[in-house]
Amino acid sequence: MADFRAMTAVEVIEALRQSAPTLILLHKRPDADAVGSALALRLWLEAMGSPACCICADEMPEHLAFLGAGLQESLLITAVPAGFEGARIIAVDTASPAQAGELVPELEARVSLMIDHHGTGTPFADHYILPSAAASGEIVLALIRASDVAVTPRMATLLYAAISADTGCFRYSNTTTATHLAAAFLVERGIDTAEINRQLYEAKSLSLLTAEKAGFERLHFYESGRIAILTFPYALQQQLGLKDEHLGTLVDVARCVYGVEIAAAIRETATPGVYRVSMRANVDFDVAAVAARFGGGGHTRAAGATLTADDAERAEAMILEALLQAER
Ligand SMILES: [Mn+2]
Structure with a gap:
């Protein structure tokens, strides 16, 4: 097995500051943490000058369409998007290649960085994995805050949804002080938490x-x-x-x-x-x-x-x- 390296937050931010077209890969059957983290990562990269696009082996689930509205309605990839032929690839919330699912084959082997909070996977690229984080959204937020990019209300909505979803609305045992502090920071960005949680927990098809x-x-x-x-x-x-x-x-x-x-x-x-x-x-x-x-x-x-x-x-x-x- 190839040797992949655990990166520090500083190294991840340095790497992502280098502007380059970037594909952000999220796991099949995407959940709100995957979608929210990936779309927020996309906005962060764009703010730092990199064109970015989120890709997945499955389509955006209908109950999460509100997260992508006006930003990226479709996640399903069937071919490499134009302009992203030689793009670097970052995997988010995806613990193993199997979780990535059936993507365009040449893309799967080209992941250069994993950002994740699953402690049980097998790293398949250089990685920044924090099992203590309740959600990948918590990690992406910490990275954005450590960079010189402002967290916009749109990013905050995406990351709040990510964290809320993976903690069952702050009910599960993975919810820590850090989780609540992250949420408090996001609430301060002026987001509509009642609406986000209604979409995540009350609205059912x-x-x-x-x-x-x-x-x-x-x-x-x-x-x-x-x-x-x-x-x-x-x-x-x-x-x-x-x-x-x-x-x-x-x-x-x-x-x-x-x-x-x-x-x-x-x-x-x-x-x-x-x-x-x-x-x-x-x-x-x-x-x-x-x-x-x-x-x-x-x-x-x-x-x-x-x-x-x-x-x-x-x-x-x-x-x-x-x-x-x-x-x-
Ligand atoms: Mn997750």
Whole structure:
């Protein structure tokens, strides 16, 4: 494996001050932290004289369209954008090449810098990774503040959304004093936090509610209700006309029930027999370690992996067994 270097904040800022066309890569199935951090990074680079464009293997999810409005409506890349042929590439919030997904192949190997807060990935470029940060947005904000570029209200909106999303609106255990101080700084930039949080947490499409209802009906409880798991077959997703982005909150359906300590949502992908699992812990339990057994990763209390199983029942049994083994 190539040797990649941990960079300091000063080195990252120095490198990004060198103006050059820049592609900012965010992980597939982008969340608000990825989108907010990447778009804020784009605005910062542009302020320092570099043309920049955010790219992703998936399109902007509809519930995050408000973040890109008037700035960059589309993230999906199918070809190298004009003017960015020899661009440097920075990955944000992306812990592994697998998370980058199916991009234009020649781009994947050309990432020269990773900015991330996932502690469990394998660095695939020189990197600036702070696992203590609640969100990549927290890291991008600190970098901008350490440069001589002012944080505009637009940047502040993007970064607040990023941090709010990855902390579940400042509720999860990854929320630190530094997180609140970062948020306070952003609020001082004059942003509409009520509207940002309404967009992130209250506004739900009918498709999302349909997915949650179907997920609820498939919820199974184990160990006297301490473990909740649901599986979502691809055939059901197709029957209900749901996109992948509508299934992103399924794990919360399992996690929110009284008494549940560990929750998992398993959904079959378009490839038959390949399942994507999201796990959450409401107690001190390392779901990232369980995800790692299936080649995945994440954080102690929020992690994901991909597994292969004959059917949905078998996939659920595999996850339950792995969780029970890890508890022993
Ligand atoms: Mn993140």
